[in-house]
Amino acid sequence: DPLAELTAAFSECAGPHYGLAMRRLDGDAAADVATAIRERTVDPPTYESLRTRLPGTSVRRRGLIVDATALGSFRLLDGTALPTASRRALDVTPADRTPQARPPAPVLDTYDGPGLTLGRPRTQDGVATDAPIALPPSLQRLHTAWFGRTGSGKSTALVRAIRDNHAATDGADILLDPKGDGMATDYLRAHYAQYGHLDNVLYFDCSEVLPAISFFDVRADVAAGVPRATAVDDIVDHYIEILTALMGRDRFEQAVRAPDIIRFLVRAKFDAVHGDDAFSHRELHGAARRMHERQSAPSVSNPDLERMLGGVVANRARTFDEVMQGVANRLEKVPTDRRLARLFNHVPEEVTSDADAVATTSASGSGPMATEAAEVETETETETETETETETPALFGTDTSSTGSTDKTPSDDEQHAAEPTARSTSAPGDAHFDLGQYLDANVVVILDLGGLRIETRRAITLVLLSNLWTALRRRRQRREAERLPLVNCYIEEAASIAATDLMTTLLAQARSFDCALTLAMQFPGQLEQADPTGAATDEVLNNIGTVVTGPIGVDQGLAERLATDELPAQDVANRLRGLQRGQWLASLPAAFDAPAPAPFHLHSARPPAGHPAAEATVDATVTDAIAAATQRTRARAGVTLVDAVPADDREGRGDPDPGHRP
Numbered sequence: 001d002p003l004a005e006l007t008a009a010f011s012e013c014a015g016p017h018y019g020l021a022m023r024r025l026d027g028d029a030a031a032d033v034a035t036a037i038r039e040r041t042v043d044p045p046t047y048e049s050l051r052t053r054l055p056g057t058s059v060r061r062r063g064l065i066v067d068a069t070a071l072g073s074f075r076l077l078d079g080t081a082l083p084t085a086s087r088r089a090l091d092v093t094p095a096d097r098t099p100q101a102r103p104p105a106p107v108l109d110t111y112d113g114p115g116l117t118l119g120r121p122r123t124q125d126g127v128a129t130d131a132p133i134a135l136p137p138s139l140q141r142l143h144t145a146w147f148g149r150t151g152s153g154k155s156t157a158l159v160r161a162i163r164d165n166h167a168a169t170d171g172a173d174i175l176l177d178p179k180g181d182g183m184a185t186d187y188l189r190a191h192y193a194q195y196g197h198l199d200n201v202l203y204f205d206c207s208e209v210l211p212a213i214s215f216f217d218v219r220a221d222v223a224a225g226v227p228r229a230t231a232v233d234d235i236v237d238h239y240i241e242i243l244t245a246l247m248g249r250d251r252f253e254q255a256v257r258a259p260d261i262i263r264f265l266v267r268a269k270f271d272a273v274h275g276d277d278a279f280s281h282r283e284l285h286g287a288a289r290r291m292h293e294r295q296s297a298p299s300v301s302n303p304d305l306e307r308m309l310g311g312v313v314a315n316r317a318r319t320f321d322e323v324m325q326g327v328a329n330r331l332e333k334v335p336t337d338r339r340l341a342r343l344f345n346h347v348p349e350e351v352t353s354d355a356d357a358v359a360t361t362s363a364s365g366s367g368p369m370a371t372e373a374a375e376v377e378t379e380t381e382t383e384t385e386t387e388t389e390t391e392t393p394a395l396f397g398t399d400t401s402s403t404g405s406t407d408k409t410p411s412d413d414e415q416h417a418a419e420p421t422a423r424s425t426s427a428p429g430d431a432h433f434d435l436g437q438y439l440d441a442n443v444v445v446i447l448d449l450g451g452l453r454i455e456t457r458r459a460i461t462l463v464l465l466s467n468l469w470t471a472l473r474r475r476r477q478r479r480e481a482e483r484l485p486l487v488n489c490y491i492e493e494a495a496s497i498a499a500t501d502l503m504t505t506l507l508a509q510a511r512s513f514d515c516a517l518t519l520a521m522q523f524p525g526q527l528e529q530a531d532p533t534g535a536a537t538d539e540v541l542n543n544i545g546t547v548v549t550g551p552i553g554v555d556q557g558l559a560e561r562l563a564t565d566e567l568p569a570q571d572v573a574n575r576l577r578g579l580q581r582g583q584w585l586a587s588l589p590a591a592f593d594a595p596a597p598a599p600f601h602l603h604s605a606r607p608p609a610g611h612p613a614a615e616a617t618v619d620a621t622v623t624d625a626i627a628a629a630t631q632r633t634r635a636r637a638g639v640t641l642v643d644a645v646p647a648d649d650r651e652g653r654g655d656p657d658p659g660h661r662p
Contacts, residue, residue: 013066013073021060099124100567100575100585103597108133111588114168116140116488116518117161118548119584119602128603134161135546135588137169137486140516142545142589143507147558149522152550153582153604155183155492158520160608162490163190166444171485171514172435173444176464177492178457180450185626186611191444192622193610198629201444202637205630206460207451209638210343212431213467215239217278218270219351220436224474231470232270236263238466241500245458246333246340255326257312262327264309265291265298273301278351281344285331292324337456338641343463346639348432433637435464436471440485458496465489465502472513484514494519495526499536507543519544523552545589548602551579562587562599572599 003024014020025033035041045063066074099122102108108121115134122128135144148154166173177184184203192198204211216239221231240259244252253259265288269275287298295317297309313320335341438445447464449457468489475484497503498519510517519540521527527536541547541561549558559573562585567575575585582604590596607613610622634640 013070099126099601100599102600107590107597110590111135115165116144116168117157117164117605118546118586118588119157119605122583122601122603132605133602134164134168137165138591139545139589140165140169140486140488141511141514143510143516143543144518144546144548145524145540145544146518146520146548147523147552148520148550148584149552151581154520154550155179155181155186156607156611156613157584157604158490158492158518159183159187159190159611160605161518162187162444162488163194163608165488166191166442167194169486169488170440170442171487172438172441174435174464174468174487174489175444175446175492176449176461176490177447178449178452178461178496179492180448180452182612183492184446184448184450187444187446188626188629189610189612189618189622190608191610192625193616193619194608198625200442201446201629202438202633203446203448203626203629204633204638205448206339207448209630209634209640210339210460211433211447211464212346212348212637212639213343213433213463214278214347214351215344215463215466216266216269216280216284217347217351219277220434221470221474222277225477226470226474228270228272232267234466234470235270236266238462238469238502239266241502242459242462242466243330243333245462245497245500246337246455247330252330255323255330257323258326258330260308261312261323262288262330264305264312265327267302267305268298268300268309271298271300271302271305274299278347280347281331281334281341285335288324288327288331292321292328295320337453337459339452339456340459342639342641343460346431348430350430351432351434352437431635431637431639434471435467436474439471439475439487442485454496461491461497462500462502465497465506468515469502469506472510472515476513487513487515488518489515490518490520492520495521496530498540499527499530504536504539507539523555524558525555547587548584549576549586550584551581552576564598567599 043062045061045065101124102121111118111133112131113134113136115136117132117134120128120130120132146154146158148157162173162175175184175187184205188198188201188203191201216235218228218231218235222228240263243259243262265284269279269284269287270277291297291313295313297306297313300306300309312323315323333340334344435445447460449460452460468487472487491497494503498521506515506517524537524540527540528534530536537557541557547558547561549562552558553576554573555576556569556573559569559576562572563569572585579585584602584604585599586602587599588597609616610618
């Protein structure tokens with residue numbers, strides 16, 4: 001009988017001052033013992049009771065205190081080492097679902113302040129702490145990758161992270177949301193619940209209004225001191241990447257000469273003598289059509305460019321016609337999409353210089369936004385989230401009647417400093433949006449790309465990233481030696497653009513421009529669809545400091561990225577498969593010359609107030625606040641799809657002079 005043998009085995013554990021009494025249980029009593037074992041219930045060795053004070057009475061307790069001699073009779077068994085029937089009876093937690101040990105408290109203290117909220121550390125018993133940890137602004141410049149399949153809680157976690165980080169940093173927060181699953185609106189509700197207003201939020205619902213970016217435009221770069229040739233080269237390269245995204249790389253590169261000729265034509269339109277500082281895509285298309293019809297090159301002052309264009313038109317008529325048809329097929333990808341046509345054809349008469357930008361903070365951290373960051377603390381899980389009142393200058397003026405905000409109305413000076421233009425009204429053609437106007441301000445810029453075609457989303461995202469790159473460079477050009485307010489750019493479903501040269505450049509150089517990138521996607525392997533060479537995957541896994549990942553079925557590269565001496569890649573892969581929704585494995589960076597913590601487990605932070613998943617009720621005035629923010633954005637910084645276009649432009653006959661725009 002196994003139970004009889006077990007009883008005899010424990011007889012050796014008796015000592016001179018105590019003995020072990022064995023009882024055989026069955027029925028409900030046995031079930032209670034089995035439950036206590038499964039639930040790891042431990043009976044403490046308590047000896048304080050009335051019975052212990054009676055003379056001649058022995059004390060009976062389930063807890064044991066043994067001496068060194070008897071201690072060797074006990075064994076601690078790993079549940080996974082038990083036979084199958086025993087493991088099933090004890091409901092042993094599989095090894096791949098056992099959380100990693102948390103870093104020591106002194107290490108976790110690095111992530112105890114305000115910043116990009118990541119989640120709540122879990123103990124090896126699977127219990128999450130009350131307070132979440134956050135990535136401090138000093139480490140955000142190393143960039144962040146957030147992986148999680150559909151339904152893992154990634155979007156909700158990002159909304160909480162962005163909202164908290166907005167108070168912890170002084171620069172702009174930029175959110176690109178291509179999914180259209182309501183994440184942008186969820187953030188607006190969370191922002192309103194926390195700060196009481198949306199006055200410092202730009203919200204572009206790209207199904208109706210687009211940012212009024214002037215793409216083919218070097219005026220701001222030249223004014224900031226960027227060499228004209230450098231500015232033109234960047235626009236040329238970014239435009240080629242956008243066309244590649246619209247057509248697909250294989251199709252775009254089938255016509256071998258077409259990409260080079262497009263480069264020549266863009267440079268010709270920017271020619272210092274015969275070109276212009278800014279032009280529309282319609283004008284570029286017209287220049288290509290005239291070159292095709294007349295088989296003559298546009299006038300340029302650069303002898304090298306003149307020679308290359310001359311070589312193109314020197315081809316035989318049939319060859320030239322085929323080459324130029326390939327050029328036209330690629331250029332026409334923009335005007336065939338209504339939104340892209342409006343975006344690329346918008347050229348304001350004047351652009352707001354970065355010197356007149358929205359500036360509510362300084363590099364030293366002083367100013368109204370720095371006060372807000374000091375006053376809005378990251379709440380713990382045991383605290384009730386309440387509306388935080390802050391005095392934030394509005395981007396376009398405070399409208400308390402529509403938002404219900406209790407903030408003070410800015411003074412005339414504050415109002416003038418907060419507005420990107422000094423005019424109270426602007427004509428549709430005068431609207432202008434450039435991130436250079438907002439980088440130093442504690443503002444939130446949201447592009448909601450839901451509902452658009454995949455190619456259109458990708459193209460608009462690349463246009464904004466191009467604008468971000470040039471704006472960051474201008475800011476650094478003006479203030480070379482300063483530590484600048486930290487800009488954060490959050491990109492959902494980033495796999496489609498992470499393989500581009502533009503994103504590679506940002507990942508490699510944004511840190512020196514005081515810009516942090518957060519790329520969210522389902523799993524790193526998605527990058528191989530856009531870049532079969534694996535270069536994009538390597539760039540993301542090796543050039544990003546913070547990695548937070550939810551459950552992932554198969555991704556060998558990610559497993560190797562998180563592997564350690566104690567936890568090889570195969571064990572990491574098993575743990576990634578074993579994660580549940582709302583659970584994350586995090587690999588965090590450390591300060592310079594300090595050891596980074598080993599990967600450890602997190603549980604999602606609670607959803608922010610205002611989010612649909614939060615318990616707190618949503619203020620009814622938030623709907624009016626979102627509508628007001630949308631209208632302000634449209635009026636000052638947006639172009640719509642219904643603005644009138646001159647008849648000659650609708651026919652593609654603008655810019656009749658092949659030399660330059662009048």
